[in-house]
Each structure stands twice: as structure tokens, then as C-alpha cells.
Amino acid sequence: MNLNSLDLNLLVALEALLREASVSRAAMRIGLSQPATSHALQRLRDLIGDPLLVRSGARMELTPRAQALRGPLAQALDQVRGLFTPDDFDAARSERHFRLMMPDLAVELLMPALMEKITQFAPNVRIDVVPWRGPAIFSAEFARTIDLVISIGDAFKGFHRQLLYTDSDALAVRRGHPVAAKLGRRDVFLNARHVAVVIRGQNVDLIDDWLRTKGIERRITLVVPGYIDALHIVARTDLVAFVPRRLIAALAKPLALATIPPPLDPGIDEQFMFYPTRAQMDPGSIWLRNIMLGIGREMERNKRRTV
The missing domain is CATH 3.40.190.290 (D-Maltodextrin-Binding Protein; domain 2)
Structure with a gap:
């Protein structure tokens, strides 16, 4: 992965999506519109090579890859926030x-x-x-x-x-x-x-x-x-x-x-x-x-x- 092309705001969106398992609730959490959050999810899917959120009946569920990302991502973002x-x-x-x-x-x-x-x-x-x-x-x-x-x-x-x-x-x-x-x-x-x-x-x-x-x-x-x-x-x-x-x-x-x-x-x-x-x-x-x-x-x- 080329880190020069990585937008850190995508990681913030990813954290919200993993916490909420919902595009609309993630959008509210980070103060973005639902279309902008949906676009961020698609970029993350392309970047990570995993769908991350999949529909199960009327709800969305995290994939195993998304579940595995939750802990490391939270720790990484805490460290980044600590810098500032x-x-x-x-x-x-x-x-x-x-x-x-x-x-x-x-x-x-x-x-x-x-x-x-x-x-x-x-x-x-x-x-x-x-x-x-x-x-x-x-x-x-x-x-x-x-x-x-x-x-x-x-x-x-x-x-x-x-x-x-x-x-x-x-x-x-x-x-x-x-x-x-x-x-x-x-x-x-x-x-x-x-x-x-x-x-x-x-x-x-x-x-x-x-x-x-x-x-x-x-x-x-x-x-x-x-x-x-x-x-x-x-x-x-x-x-x-x-x-x-x-x-x-x-x-x-x-x-x-x-x-x-x-x-x-x-x-x-x-x-x-x-x-x-x-x-x-x-x-x-x-x-x-x-x-x-x-x-x-x-x-x-x-x-x-x-x-």
C-alpha cells in the first residue's frame, strides 16, 4: 500500500462504520452526509479489498475482516489523536x-x-x-x-x-x-x-x-x-x-x-x-x-x- 495516497479521514470513517455497522449512523457520528459516507465506504472496500459491511436481512453486518480491524484501528487512531x-x-x-x-x-x-x-x-x-x-x-x-x-x-x-x-x-x-x-x-x-x-x-x-x-x-x-x-x-x-x-x-x-x-x-x-x-x-x-x-x-x- 502506498501511504502517500492514504487519506487519514478514511480511517475516521472506517472507525465509525465499524462501530455503528450502519452507513446512516456512521454518518451522524462523524458529521458527514450519508452519500459522502457511502462513498468513503466504497473507497475503503477498494483499498482493503474486503466488503467490510454486508447486508443480512434488513440489517448490515461486519465481515470477519472488519471485525478483526476494530481493535487495531481504535488503538492506531488513539495514538494519532494523541499526537495532536x-x-x-x-x-x-x-x-x-x-x-x-x-x-x-x-x-x-x-x-x-x-x-x-x-x-x-x-x-x-x-x-x-x-x-x-x-x-x-x-x-x-x-x-x-x-x-x-x-x-x-x-x-x-x-x-x-x-x-x-x-x-x-x-x-x-x-x-x-x-x-x-x-x-x-x-x-x-x-x-x-x-x-x-x-x-x-x-x-x-x-x-x-x-x-x-x-x-x-x-x-x-x-x-x-x-x-x-x-x-x-x-x-x-x-x-x-x-x-x-x-x-x-x-x-x-x-x-x-x-x-x-x-x-x-x-x-x-x-x-x-x-x-x-x-x-x-x-x-x-x-x-x-x-x-x-x-x-x-x-x-x-x-x-x-x-x-
């Missing part, structure tokens, strides 16, 4: 302040696990969480003031994004709700009194946008700005909330909530971690991002164990 990392981040001694922006549901789901790690490995590090302020806030100036953003949605200019965890939506009701057992029927669902969640930067509850594509309008009697607000209301009334399933599970015991499968399934929600391009090689940012990604992976493992 100016200093290590000494978490145990650091007194750094990290600023994170996220909606209330991400605070509820992520912060307990994050703070457990901070307490264990970086007791003098401080985390400042600011509320989600909508996509309009994203600018070059904002990128200089923030370390991480947790949100759904497309990429924002000046930020990289990585898939953090997936979720799905369900109906939340109080335990003992008079029609809980029947809410899986469309007619009962439509006749129920709903609380909608319209977070900052949006004009409508996203679930209603989706329902309207099906020609459905639910009966909304209350609109609140946060998911946790909605669940607190649901816990003390006969209203129904259509919210992320993980959040219902997290608050089911303290709020005495029940999870009801909806009559229509909107599919999978994806929650992303965004970080400024300026911080891509910052050791402290890398340390925090790795912890957050580990939390996301653990959430996904727990999800698979409970399915």
Missing part, C-alpha cells in the same frame, strides 16, 4: 466549570448518572446546566459559551453531533386512571383530555405535528412548557400526556404513574449530543463527552435487557 492533543485532562485535580444546555427530560434522565461519575472521578469539577432555549440560540458567539448541548434535531452550524440514546413515546396516566386500560383504543385516546408539551423554540407539541400527518387531532386541554410539568399534572388529574417512555419510567414510582402503549406508534426518537467544533480536540471536552456517551450506551443496554 496538547495536554491530558487531569479530572481528579481539575476545577473546571462545564456549561451544558438541555431540556428538562434530559436533565432528569442524564444528570444523576453524570453527577455520580463526576463525584467519583472529578470531585472539584462543576456542571452548570442551562435550560433549552431553542435552535435560534445557536451561533458562533453561543458556541464560545457552551460545552455540550443535548437535544433532538438536525445538525447546527459550528457544532458536531453524536447520537446519545434512543427512546419512544407512550401515554402517561396516574395509577388508577378510570380509562387507563382502554386508552390503547383510538376512540378512547381521542376522547381523553390531553396535556401538550410545547418547549421553548417550538410552536406546537411535536407529537401533534406527527398526529396531523395521520389526519388526527387529539383533545388538548392544557399546554405546559416542559415534560416534567406535564407528568406532575398527570399524576394529580385524569389528564393524559404523550411523552418519552424513558421519562415515564424514571418518574413512575415517585409520581405513581402508569405507562400505556398508544394506539398509534410514532416510532423511535433520537436524542443527540452536540459540542462546538472549537472543542473537538479539547481534552476536557473529550473527557466529558466520553462520559456522556458511556451513559447513553448504558441506557441502550438497559433498554435491550428490558425488551
Whole structure:
């Protein structure tokens, strides 16, 4: 192989493809378009002389050659990245302040696990969480003031994004709700009194946008700005909330909530971690991002164990 012709960016693409076993997820991981990632895969196939990813039913699987490359490639890229990392981040001694922006549901789901790690490995590090302020806030100036953003949605200019965890939506009701057992029927669902969640930067509850594509309008009697607000209301009334399933599970015991499968399934929600391009090689940012990604992976493992 002629190393002079080797594009190191191809190795980054290869690492993502081997981790995700999916062109679309690899594209999200490295911030490229799906066509660009598909082109990179073809170049890698030609370079290595192996298909690397092959279709098996509805999924893609790694070839034996691709499986064998995972460990050595990860070690090689770690060494290359180390050449350009100016200093290590000494978490145990650091007194750094990290600023994170996220909606209330991400605070509820992520912060307990994050703070457990901070307490264990970086007791003098401080985390400042600011509320989600909508996509309009994203600018070059904002990128200089923030370390991480947790949100759904497309990429924002000046930020990289990585898939953090997936979720799905369900109906939340109080335990003992008079029609809980029947809410899986469309007619009962439509006749129920709903609380909608319209977070900052949006004009409508996203679930209603989706329902309207099906020609459905639910009966909304209350609109609140946060998911946790909605669940607190649901816990003390006969209203129904259509919210992320993980959040219902997290608050089911303290709020005495029940999870009801909806009559229509909107599919999978994806929650992303965004970080400024300026911080891509910052050791402290890398340390925090790795912890957050580990939390996301653990959430996904727990999800698979409970399915």
C-alpha cells in the first residue's frame, strides 16, 4: 500500500462504520452526509479489498475482516489523536466549570448518572446546566459559551453531533386512571383530555405535528412548557400526556404513574449530543463527552435487557 495516497479521514470513517455497522449512523457520528459516507465506504472496500459491511436481512453486518480491524484501528487512531492533543485532562485535580444546555427530560434522565461519575472521578469539577432555549440560540458567539448541548434535531452550524440514546413515546396516566386500560383504543385516546408539551423554540407539541400527518387531532386541554410539568399534572388529574417512555419510567414510582402503549406508534426518537467544533480536540471536552456517551450506551443496554 502506498501511504502517500492514504487519506487519514478514511480511517475516521472506517472507525465509525465499524462501530455503528450502519452507513446512516456512521454518518451522524462523524458529521458527514450519508452519500459522502457511502462513498468513503466504497473507497475503503477498494483499498482493503474486503466488503467490510454486508447486508443480512434488513440489517448490515461486519465481515470477519472488519471485525478483526476494530481493535487495531481504535488503538492506531488513539495514538494519532494523541499526537495532536496538547495536554491530558487531569479530572481528579481539575476545577473546571462545564456549561451544558438541555431540556428538562434530559436533565432528569442524564444528570444523576453524570453527577455520580463526576463525584467519583472529578470531585472539584462543576456542571452548570442551562435550560433549552431553542435552535435560534445557536451561533458562533453561543458556541464560545457552551460545552455540550443535548437535544433532538438536525445538525447546527459550528457544532458536531453524536447520537446519545434512543427512546419512544407512550401515554402517561396516574395509577388508577378510570380509562387507563382502554386508552390503547383510538376512540378512547381521542376522547381523553390531553396535556401538550410545547418547549421553548417550538410552536406546537411535536407529537401533534406527527398526529396531523395521520389526519388526527387529539383533545388538548392544557399546554405546559416542559415534560416534567406535564407528568406532575398527570399524576394529580385524569389528564393524559404523550411523552418519552424513558421519562415515564424514571418518574413512575415517585409520581405513581402508569405507562400505556398508544394506539398509534410514532416510532423511535433520537436524542443527540452536540459540542462546538472549537472543542473537538479539547481534552476536557473529550473527557466529558466520553462520559456522556458511556451513559447513553448504558441506557441502550438497559433498554435491550428490558425488551
